[in-house]
Amino acid sequence: MSQEAWLxxxxxxxxxxxxITKPEIAxxxxxxxxxxxxxxGSIAAEIDLEEKKLIDYVIAMAKRYNIQxxxxxxxxxxxxxxxxxxxxxxxxxxxxxxxxxxxxxxVDGKGPHDLAIxxxxxxxxxxTILSGLKNFAPNLKTISLDNVYQPNARWSFSNISxxxxxxxxxxxxxxxxx
Amino acid sequence: MGTKEINxxxxxxxxxxxxxxxxxxxxxxxxxxxxxxxQGPTPFPSMSTLRNWDLTLLNRxxxxxxxxxxxxxxxxxxxCDLTGDKKGACGITMPxxxxxxxxxxxxxxxxxxxxxxxxxVTHLIEEFGADTxxxxxxxxxxxxxxxxxxxxxxxxxxxxxxEMVLDYSEQQITQLLAxxxxxQEGNPVDLESKVMHxxxxxxxxxxxxxxxxxxxxxxxxxxPNAPLVDIGFGSVDTTRPVILVIGHNVPPSVEIMDxxxxxELIGDIEVTGICCTGIDMTRYSSKxxxxxxxxxxxxxxxxxxxxxxxxxxxxxxxxxxxxxRALKIPVIATSGKNCLGLTDRTGDPPEEIxxxxxxxxxxxxxxxxxxxxxxxAVRTAMQIAPKRKKKKSGIFLSPAEALEMAKECTQCRExxxxxxxxxxxxxxxxxxxxxxxAMLTGIYESCxxxxxxxxxxxxxIPIHSLIVAAGEDxxxxxxxxxxxxxxxxxxxxxxxxxxxxxLGEIPGIVAFVGCANYPKGGNELAEMAIEFANRRFIVCTxxxxxxxxxxxxxxxxxxxxxxxxxxxxxxxxVNVGSCVSNAHISGAAVKIASIFARRNLRGNYAEIxxxxxxxxxxxxxxxxxxxxxxxxxxxGFWRLGIPVIVGPHGTKYRRMLLGRSxxxxxxxxxxxxxxxxxxxxxxxxxxxxxxxxxxxxxxxxAKLSMRPNDTSRGRALKLTHYIDLHRRLLGAMPTDxxxxxxxxxxIPITMKEDIVAIxxxxxxxxxxxxxxxxxxxxxxxx
Ligand code: SF4
Ligand code: SF4
Ligand code: SF4
Numbered sequence: 033m034s035q036e037a038w039l040x041x042x043x044x045x046x047x048x049x050x051x052i053t054k055p056e057i058a059x060x061x062x063x064x065x066x067x068x069x070x071x072x073g074s075i076a077a078e079i080d081l082e083e084k085k086l087i088d089y090v091i092a093m094a095k096r097y098n099i100q101x102x103x104x105x106x107x108x109x110x111x112x113x114x115x116x117x118x119x120x121x122x123x124x125x126x127x128x129x130x131x132x133x134x135x136x137x138x139v140d141g142k143g144p145h146d147l148a149i150x151x152x153x154x155x156x157x158x159x160t161i162l163s164g165l166k167n168f169a170p171n172l173k174t175i176s177l178d179n180v181y182q183p184n185a186r187w188s189f190s191n192i193s194x195x196x197x198x199x200x201x202x203x204x205x206x207x208x209x210x
Numbered sequence: 211m212g213t214k215e216i217n218x219x220x221x222x223x224x225x226x227x228x229x230x231x232x233x234x235x236x237x238x239x240x241x242x243x244x245x246x247x248x249q250g251p252t253p254f255p256s257m258s259t260l261r262n263w264d265l266t267l268l269n270r271x272x273x274x275x276x277x278x279x280x281x282x283x284x285x286x287x288x289x290c291d292l293t294g295d296k297k298g299a300c301g302i303t304m305p306x307x308x309x310x311x312x313x314x315x316x317x318x319x320x321x322x323x324x325x326x327x328x329x330x331v332t333h334l335i336e337e338f339g340a341d342t343x344x345x346x347x348x349x350x351x352x353x354x355x356x357x358x359x360x361x362x363x364x365x366x367x368x369x370x371x372x373e374m375v376l377d378y379s380e381q382q383i384t385q386l387l388a389x390x391x392x393x394q395e396g397n398p399v400d401l402e403s404k405v406m407h408x409x410x411x412x413x414x415x416x417x418x419x420x421x422x423x424x425x426x427x428x429x430x431x432x433x434p435n436a437p438l439v440d441i442g443f444g445s446v447d448t449t450r451p452v453i454l455v456i457g458h459n460v461p462p463s464v465e466i467m468d469x470x471x472x473x474e475l476i477g478d479i480e481v482t483g484i485c486c487t488g489i490d491m492t493r494y495s496s497k498x499x500x501x502x503x504x505x506x507x508x509x510x511x512x513x514x515x516x517x518x519x520x521x522x523x524x525x526x527x528x529x530x531x532x533x534x535r536a537l538k539i540p541v542i543a544t545s546g547k548n549c550l551g552l553t554d555r556t557g558d559p560p561e562e563i564x565x566x567x568x569x570x571x572x573x574x575x576x577x578x579x580x581x582x583x584x585x586x587a588v589r590t591a592m593q594i595a596p597k598r599k600k601k602k603s604g605i606f607l608s609p610a611e612a613l614e615m616a617k618e619c620t621q622c623r624e625x626x627x628x629x630x631x632x633x634x635x636x637x638x639x640x641x642x643x644x645x646x647x648a649m650l651t652g653i654y655e656s657c658x659x660x661x662x663x664x665x666x667x668x669x670x671i672p673i674h675s676l677i678v679a680a681g682e683d684x685x686x687x688x689x690x691x692x693x694x695x696x697x698x699x700x701x702x703x704x705x706x707x708x709x710x711x712x713l714g715e716i717p718g719i720v721a722f723v724g725c726a727n728y729p730k731g732g733n734e735l736a737e738m739a740i741e742f743a744n745r746r747f748i749v750c751t752x753x754x755x756x757x758x759x760x761x762x763x764x765x766x767x768x769x770x771x772x773x774x775x776x777x778x779x780x781x782x783x784v785n786v787g788s789c790v791s792n793a794h795i796s797g798a799a800v801k802i803a804s805i806f807a808r809r810n811l812r813g814n815y816a817e818i819x820x821x822x823x824x825x826x827x828x829x830x831x832x833x834x835x836x837x838x839x840x841x842x843x844x845x846g847f848w849r850l851g852i853p854v855i856v857g858p859h860g861t862k863y864r865r866m867l868l869g870r871s872x873x874x875x876x877x878x879x880x881x882x883x884x885x886x887x888x889x890x891x892x893x894x895x896x897x898x899x900x901x902x903x904x905x906x907x908x909x910x911x912a913k914l915s916m917r918p919n920d921t922s923r924g925r926a927l928k929l930t931h932y933i934d935l936h937r938r939l940l941g942a943m944p945t946d947x948x949x950x951x952x953x954x955x956x957i958p959i960t961m962k963e964d965i966v967a968i969x970x971x972x973x974x975x976x977x978x979x980x981x982x983x984x985x986x987x988x989x990x991x992x
Contacts, residue, residue, distance in 0.1 A: 040627045040666065045280020047293045074903050105902035109941035121940055123901050123910070125861060129274035129868045136872075154729065155632055157902060160276035160861035167277055167294055167304050 076152025250814030253363025319842030340370030363813025409845020465584030654681025695787025708806025714924015718915030724832030823851020
C-alpha cells in the first residue's frame with residue numbers, strides 16, 4: 033500500500049491523502065458526517081465490479097447512508113435507468129466550486145455539506161477538483177472511493193485491485209447494517 | 211490607416227560634422243486620417259486600460275482554482291509550499307500563483323502567435339513589398355481587420371501597416387510577461403485581467419498573421435465555396451516521393467509548391483501536411499494533402515511513407531529527428547525557433563545540402579530561407595524516394611512481429627499509468643497475444659499518439675506501433691474531404707445573420723477549435739458539430755478541430771464538409787482555416803456589432819465587448835485543448851464575453867471562470883431604455899468550464915448560447931434546444947428552467963405544460979426583456 037498517484041506523473045504537493053487501509057475508516061468518516069454528499073462521475077457506470085457496476089454500489093451506499101447524490105457528466109441517465117433519482121445534476125467543476133463556498137447551503141438548501149465522497153470521475157479531473165477542495169475548502173472533508181490513489185482527497189484507497197475494491201465496498205455497506 | 215511612421219534612409223550625406231554613410235531614422239508617427247469613423251476611447255490600450263471591463267466580467271465569473279501543483283519553483287527562494295492559506299517567500303498566495311501561471315501560459319500562447327505573425331509579415335514584405343494591399347475578401351469585405359480596428363483604432367491598408375500592430379503586440383506581451391516576475395503582480399483578480407488583455411493581444415496578432423497570408427498568397431478570400439481538399443493517410447499516393455510538412459508557418463511549404471509548379475512537378479510528388487501548416491498549404495493549393503491533426507505525427511512518420519520531413523514552428527514533436535532517423539527520413543528545420551540541434555546550412559549551395567541528405571551524411575539541416583527549403587526539399591525527396599522504397603511499405607509491424615512483442619508484456623501496468631487517457635493497454639495486449647485483436651484495434655481511435663506509454667514500458671515494447679498495427683485498416687481507410695479554410699466572414703453574410711443572431715432566432719454560433727487532445731477520440735467532436743449544424747446553429751471551426759470534423763464519414767460515405775454549407779449561415783459548418791484564422795471567428799462577432807448594429811468599432815473595445823456579451827450567442831468549444839496557445843485564444847474570447855467549454859483535460863488549465871446561477875444578485879444588467887436594473891438570469895452561466903463527457907458538452911453549448919437580449923421567440927428556440935438535449939442526453943428535464951424564462955412568451959409551446967408546472971413549483975415571477983448592458987452609461991457611450 034503506498035501513496036503513489038495512479039497516473040505516475042501526477043505527484044501531489046506536501047499534503048497528501050491518508051490511506052483507507054481498511055473499510056472501517058471510510059465507514060467511520062461517513063458515519064460521523066452530518067451532511068455528506070456523493071459526487072458521481074460518468075465512469076461509475078462503465079466500471080465492472082464482477083456482476084455489478086460501480087454505480088450500483090453508489091446507489092446502495094447512498095440509500096443506506098442517506099447520502100445526497102450529485103450526478104456529473106451524463107451519469108444522471110445511468111442512475112435513472114436504475115430507478116434512482118439523484119438530488120442534483122451539475123458539472124463536476126460546478127459542484128466543486130460550490131463546495132468551496134462556506135455559505136452555500138448544499139444541494140437541498142439545508143446547510144453546508146461537511147463531507148464529499150468522490151467516485152467515478154476521469155482521474156485527472158477528480159485530481160484537480162480535489163486539489164481545489166484541498167486548498168480552498170478547509171472545512172470540508174473529502175474521500176475518494178475509486179480504486180486508485182487520489183492524493184488530493186483527505187482519504188483515498190491506494191491503487192488496489194478490483195477484487196480488493198469490491199471487498200472494501202461490500203464491507204462498507206455491511207458495516208452500516210450493524 | 212490612421213497613422214504612419216516615416217522611415218528615412220540616406221546612403222551618404224555631407225554635413226558640417228563630416229561625411230555620414232548609411233543613415234536611417236524614423237520621424238515618428240504622423241497622423242494620416244483617411245478613415246472617418248471617430249476614434250473611440252481606448253485605441254492601443256495598455257494592460258490596465260480595460261481593467262474595469264475585465265473586473266465587471268470577473269465579478270460574475272469568479273475563478274475556481276484547481277491547483278495542478280501545490281508548489282512554486284519559479285525563483286531560488288523556492289520551492290515554496292502554497293497549500294491552503296500558506297504563502298510563498300515572496301508573499302504570493304495559492305490563488306495568485308494559479309492566476310500567475312495562467313498568465314504565463316497565455317503569454318506563451320500570445321508570444322507564439324505574435325512571433326509567427328512577425329516572421330510571416332517580415333517574410334511577406336521582403337517577398338512582395340511593404341506596400342502590398344491587404345485584401346482578405348475582395349469586394350465582399352470592407353471591414354478588413356475588425357480586431358485591429360477595435361483594439362488599435364487603426365485601419366491597416368498594407369502589409370507595412372501591420373508592422374505597427376505587431377510592434378504594439380510585442381510591447382504588450384513583454385509588459386504582461388514582466389508581471390509574472392517574482393514580486394510583481396500578485397493580486398489574483400488583476401492577474402486575471404491581464405490574462406484577458408493577453409488574450410485580446412493574441413487575437414490581434416492572429417488576425418495580422420492571417421490577413422497578411424491571405425492577401426499575399428491569395429488564399430481563399432472569405433470564400434464559402436473554398437475547394438474540397440483531401441485529408442487522411444489513405445489519400446496519399448505512396449508510390450510517389452512524399453514530402454511531409456509539420457507546423458504552422460506556411461512560407462516554406464509555399465516555396466515547396468512553387469518550386470514544383472515552376473518545374474512542372476505537380477502530380478509527380480505528394481506534399482502532405484500535419485497540423486496547421488497542412489491546413490494553410492491546402493488553402494494555397496488544393497493539390498496539397500492533409501494527413502491529420504498533431505496526434506498523427508508518430509503514426510505517419512513510423513509508416514515510413516514520408517521521404518523528407520520539413521518542420522517549421524509550433525506543436526511539432528521535439529523528438530521528430532529521432533523518429534525520422536530510425537527510418538532514414540531526412541529532416542529540414544526552417545525556423546530559428548526550432549533548430550533541432552541541426553547545422554545551419556542556410557545559404558549553402560542546394561546541391562551540396564541535397565547530396566549530404568540523400569547520401570545520409572547528415573540526418574537533417576537547418577535552412578532558414580524558405581526559397582532554399584523549396585528547392586532542397588523537393589529535390590531531396592525525388593532523389594531519396596527510390597532508395598527508400600523498402601522503408602515506405604507503410605507496415606508498422608508484421609502480424610508475427612506484433613504478436614511476438616505483445617507476448618513480452620509482463621502486465622506491470624506502467625504504460626496505463628503513463629497514458630493521459632487511462633487506456634487499458636495491458637488488457638488489450640493480453641487479449642492480443644491470445645489472438646483477440648479487437649480491443650487493441652479499438653484503442654486506435656482514442657489514442658492521442660503521445661507515446662508516453664512507450665517511454666514507461668520496462669520491456670521496451672513499441673506500444674503505439676502495436677496499436678497502429680492493430681488499427682492499420684482504419685488508418686489506411688482514412689481518406690476524406692475537408693473544405694479548405696475560407697478565411698474571414700463576408701460583410702454581407704454578417705448583415706444577413708446579424709439580426710437573427712442578436713434576436714436569438716439563430717440559436718447560436720458554436721466554434722469548435724483547438725488541439726486534438728481528445729478524451730475519447732475525434733469522432734465525438736464531429737458528432738457534436740453535426741448535431742449543432744442540424745439544429746441550425748452556425749458551426750465554425752479551425753485548426754486541428756477542423757481536420758477532425760473532416761475525418762468522419764456518414765452513412766453515405768461523405769464527410770461533414772460535403773454535406774453542410776460553408777456559408778456563415780444557420781446549419782452550416784464553416785472552416786475558417788488554421789489556428790491564426792480563429793481571429794475571424796471573434797472578428798465575426800465584432801462585425802455583428804459594427805456592421806449589423808452600426809456600433810462604432812474604432813478603439814471602442816468595452817462597448818463592443820458589452821454588445822457581444824449581451825447579444826451574440828456565441829460559444830467556443832476546445833474539446834481537445836492542449837497548448838498554451840489554446841489558453842490565449844480562449845482568453846481573447848473571454849474578454850469579448852464569449853464563453854469557452856473545454857473537455858475533461860481542461861481542468862488542468864488551473865482554474866475555471868464559473869458563474870453562480872444561485873446568486874440572483876449576480877445576474878442584473880442595466881436597461882438602457884429605462885435606466886433600471888433588471889434580473890436577466892444566468893446568461894451565459896459560465897465563461898470558462900471543463901465538462902466531462904460529450905453529452906454534457908452538448909447540453910452546455912445549448913445552455914451557454916442564451917443571452918439577455920434574446921427575444922421571446924429566440925429564447926423559446928434556445929430553450930427548446932437546451933431542454934431537448936438535456937432530456938435526451940442527461941435523461942431528465944433540467945431543474946433550472948425557471949432561471950431562463952423571463953415571461954410566458956419565452957416558453958416553448960411544445961413543452962408548455964411541463965414548464966409551467968416547474969415554474970409554479972419554483973415560485974417563478976415574470977420580468978422584462980431589457981436593452982441590456984453591463985456598462986454604466988457614460989462608459990458605454992463616451
Ligand atoms: S516566486 Fe515566490 S512563491 Fe515562487 S519560488 Fe519564488 S518566492 Fe516562492
Ligand atoms: S500513445 Fe496512446 S496509448 Fe500510449 S500513452 Fe499516449 S494516448 Fe495512451
Ligand atoms: S508497461 Fe510494457 S510490460 Fe508493462 S503492462 Fe505495459 S506493455 Fe506490458
